Amino acid sequence: MENTALLEVRDxxxxxxxxxxxxxxxxxxxxxxxxxxxxxxxxxSGSGKSVTAQAVMGILDSPPGFVTGGQVLFQGRxxxxxxxxxxxxxxxxxxxxxxxxxxxxxxxxxxxxxxxAEMYQVHRGxxxxxxxxxxxxxxxxxxxxxxxERVNDYPHQFSGGMRQRIMIAMALALEPDLIIADExxxxxxVTVQAQVMDLLAELRREFNMGxxxxxxxxxxxxxxxxxxxxxxxxxxxxxxxxxxxxxxxxHPYTRGLLDSIPRLDRKGQRLHAIKGLPPSLTAIPPGCPFxxxxxxxxxxxxxxxxxxxxxxxxxTSACHFWKDTLDAR
Amino acid sequence: xxxxxxVKEPNxxxxxxxDASTTAEVEAVxxxxxxxxxxxxxxxxxVKHFPLTQGILLKKQVGAVKAVDGVSFDLYQGETLGIVGExxxxxxxxxxxxxxxxxxxxxxxxxxxxxxxxxSGRALKAVRRNIQMVxxxxxxSLNPRMTVGDIIGEPFEIHPEVAPKGDRRKRVQELLDxxxxxxEYINRYPHQFSGGQRQRIGxxxxxxxxxxxxICDEPVSALDVSVQAQVVNLMERLxxxxxLSYIFIAHDLSIVRHxxxxxxxMYLGKMAEIGTDVQIYDHPTHPYTQALLSAVPxxxxxxxxxxxxxxxxxxxxxxxNPPSGCRxxxxxxxxxxxxAEEVPLLxxxxxxxxxxxxxxxxSACHFAEEKDVVHAA
Numbered sequence: 001m002e003n004t005a006l007l008e009v010r011d012x013x014x015x016x017x018x019x020x021x022x023x024x025x026x027x028x029x030x031x032x033x034x035x036x037x038x039x040x041x042x043x044x045s046g047s048g049k050s051v052t053a054q055a056v057m058g059i060l061d062s063p064p065g066f067v068t069g070g071q072v073l074f075q076g077r078x079x080x081x082x083x084x085x086x087x088x089x090x091x092x093x094x095x096x097x098x099x100x101x102x103x104x105x106x107x108x109x110x111x112x113x114x115x116x117a118e119m120y121q122v123h124r125g126x127x128x129x130x131x132x133x134x135x136x137x138x139x140x141x142x143x144x145x146x147x148x149e150r151v152n153d154y155p156h157q158f159s160g161g162m163r164q165r166i167m168i169a170m171a172l173a174l175e176p177d178l179i180i181a182d183e184x185x186x187x188x189x190v191t192v193q194a195q196v197m198d199l200l201a202e203l204r205r206e207f208n209m210g211x212x213x214x215x216x217x218x219x220x221x222x223x224x225x226x227x228x229x230x231x232x233x234x235x236x237x238x239x240x241x242x243x244x245x246x247x248x249x250x251h252p253y254t255r256g257l258l259d260s261i262p263r264l265d266r267k268g269q270r271l272h273a274i275k276g277l278p279p280s281l282t283a284i285p286p287g288c289p290f291x292x293x294x295x296x297x298x299x300x301x302x303x304x305x306x307x308x309x310x311x312x313x314x315x316t317s318a319c320h321f322w323k324d325t326l327d328a329r
Numbered sequence: 330x331x332x333x334x335x336v337k338e339p340n341x342x343x344x345x346x347x348d349a350s351t352t353a354e355v356e357a358v359x360x361x362x363x364x365x366x367x368x369x370x371x372x373x374x375x376v377k378h379f380p381l382t383q384g385i386l387l388k389k390q391v392g393a394v395k396a397v398d399g400v401s402f403d404l405y406q407g408e409t410l411g412i413v414g415e416x417x418x419x420x421x422x423x424x425x426x427x428x429x430x431x432x433x434x435x436x437x438x439x440x441x442x443x444x445x446x447x448x449s450g451r452a453l454k455a456v457r458r459n460i461q462m463v464x465x466x467x468x469x470s471l472n473p474r475m476t477v478g479d480i481i482g483e484p485f486e487i488h489p490e491v492a493p494k495g496d497r498r499k500r501v502q503e504l505l506d507x508x509x510x511x512x513e514y515i516n517r518y519p520h521q522f523s524g525g526q527r528q529r530i531g532x533x534x535x536x537x538x539x540x541x542x543x544i545c546d547e548p549v550s551a552l553d554v555s556v557q558a559q560v561v562n563l564m565e566r567l568x569x570x571x572x573l574s575y576i577f578i579a580h581d582l583s584i585v586r587h588x589x590x591x592x593x594x595m596y597l598g599k600m601a602e603i604g605t606d607v608q609i610y611d612h613p614t615h616p617y618t619q620a621l622l623s624a625v626p627x628x629x630x631x632x633x634x635x636x637x638x639x640x641x642x643x644x645x646x647x648x649x650n651p652p653s654g655c656r657x658x659x660x661x662x663x664x665x666x667x668x669a670e671e672v673p674l675l676x677x678x679x680x681x682x683x684x685x686x687x688x689x690x691x692s693a694c695h696f697a698e699e700k701d702v703v704h705a706a
Contacts, residue, residue, distance in 0.1 A: 044553035159644045189415035191641045194624040219626030243630050260558035262587030265703045273558035277523050
């Protein structure tokens with residue numbers, strides 16, 4: 001298992017067939033995650049990051065969403081060609097997901113204890129009593145105070161941070177090999193966000209899991225990720241180890257993102273905003289999808305779609321002028 | 330309690346209260362311009378308690394959610410005052426109280442020396458014209474059945490003196506142009522715009538009546554990073570162009586530092602610390618501010634390694650039943666018996682009183698101590 005990837009996504013394509021036309025949400029995404037590694041998928045709304053996660057998990061709303069191509073190899077087996085029943089057994093046991101909004105992801109009319117215990121009863125065939133005891137252990141593990149007394153509480157009786165811990169507990173219940181966390185801390189306050197991210201990082205180390213962290217927050221990514229994949233208009237435009245990405249981005253979009261956030265440690269001048277808006281997924285511009293907003297755009301960018309060029313060991317960038325971007329810091 | 334003259338909370342006594350009594354006099358006071366750098370809005374001991382009741386027929390008050398519990402600050406003409414805090418700290422309630430959308434339980438809000446919590450009728454209407462608001466969610470704060478022209482022009486229906494009927498369309502198109510939208514979009518509906526464009530519409534509506542103060546409640550937190558920067562730049566440009574004073578409420582500490590001249594940190598209905606951006610971010614003295622700043626993820630892996638992280642335990646207590654004494658003591662690593670007994674005043678801490686240091690700013694902590702948590706050691 002050492003050198004084979006835990007998850008390998010190859011040329012994944014997803015589209016949504018709507019009345020307004022076909023929205024191409026994911027257009028050939030490839031990435032790999034190894035055991036014990038954290039891959040951050042960074043992008044703004046509509047970049048396709050959540051849809052990619054849903055396609056990997058097999059929870060895409062279909063219709064209107066359709067996977068139109070590619071492979072998702074999990075421990076060497078293609079999830080997309082697998083039967084639904086087989087796939088359902090993997091979900092939860094081998095790969096699990098943490099959602100952004102714990103209040104709507106948890107069942108409001110079931111106690112949290114029952115929801116956690118259900119995992120063990122369904123997947124492991126445990127008795128109700130046994131499963132309950134495990135649920136309490138699990139709640140302890142994610143540091144919910146007085147877990148024994150709170151196991152019979154309903155989700156609305158917990159604070160936002162505690163609910164997110166329950167989500168994490170649920171994802172961890174069957175000790176999966178891969179966790180996909182979709183904006184796990186976006187709805188939380190900063191002090192609570194720090195607690196939850198710390199917990200997640202600690203558990204990932206302990207269980208040697210792979211973690212895919214989907215986020216729009218450049219700050220959160222810098223804190224926990226090993227590698228970053230930046231998405232724009234359904235494509236990965238840059239991949240890099242976390243330090244290198246922040247030090248010298250190789251794609252003008254990444255550069256623009258980094259320049260447009262204000263700093264906490266000093267007062268900046270005017271923010272360098274990226275001009276314009278992200279493209280509509282029903283009408284992605286030809287050539288490089290970023291070309292209408294790009295300060296470096298030339299004629300070639302409007303006609304030829306840049307592939308992911310290798311930039312350095314473990315780094316790629318989908319920009320015709322990656323060299324100039326890299327040098328211009 | 331310390332009896333030194335230096336230690337004192339902002340008090341009504343240092344407000345220059347206007348002595349206008351008739352409506353005409355009050356209106357004259359409200360229309361008078363304020364010099365740059367002079368206080369335009371002075372808030373003193375503002376309190377808002379929401380009653381908690383029990384029973385259906387015979388409603389009995391069983392307690393109160395102390396959303397805002399004694400907040401005082403000044404807003405100077407032409408400046409931006411940032412207010413930060415976690416959810417439930419009362420920052421949005423403060424905004425509503427300043428807009429007189431909620432009635433204060435007690436306390437005063439002096440706008441040009443007039444206590445607006447006691448005004449009504451024409452005088453209140455004149456105040457409202459001068460204090461406008463930009464809301465957080467550009468999706469729910471615009472009526473989906475109204476065209477952009479109607480949305481931005483609606484304030485003129487209530488304050489017809491600002492733009493006569495024949496001029497309104499032209500004025501709306503000017504406003505669209507000012508916020509960077511195509512004036513030809515005047516007949517479009519909100520759903521035809523992106524999030525960033527909608528927030529520009531919200532800003533144009535806020536500007537319509539030529540206000541002096543704009544209260545922005547999380548104006549960019551619903552927007553994507555690349556669009557957020559555009560809107561922040563726009564707001565800074567408009568401030569210079571129209572000589573506006575902003576109260577900028579947000580939970581994103583980086584954005585607040587970027588836009589604010591002074592920053593107030595709120596915790597559970599009280600102001601914990603207030604000062605200039607350098608004083609708060611580079612020389613914080615309140616443990617809550619330090620914890621809050623240290624928890625912000627910094628988008629720079631190099632910088633983060635040298636930073637000290639303070640991870641707070643537990644959650645914010647319920648504002649219906651706040652801790653005695655200092656409200657932060659249940660999560661504070663410095664808490665001692667004194668903190669449970671005595672409410673710390675928002676004042677320059679005694680240790681720094683009279684000293685020429687950026688740490689000498691108002692901080693409501695018995696054991697205030699300077700600590701840089703933002704910069705790498």
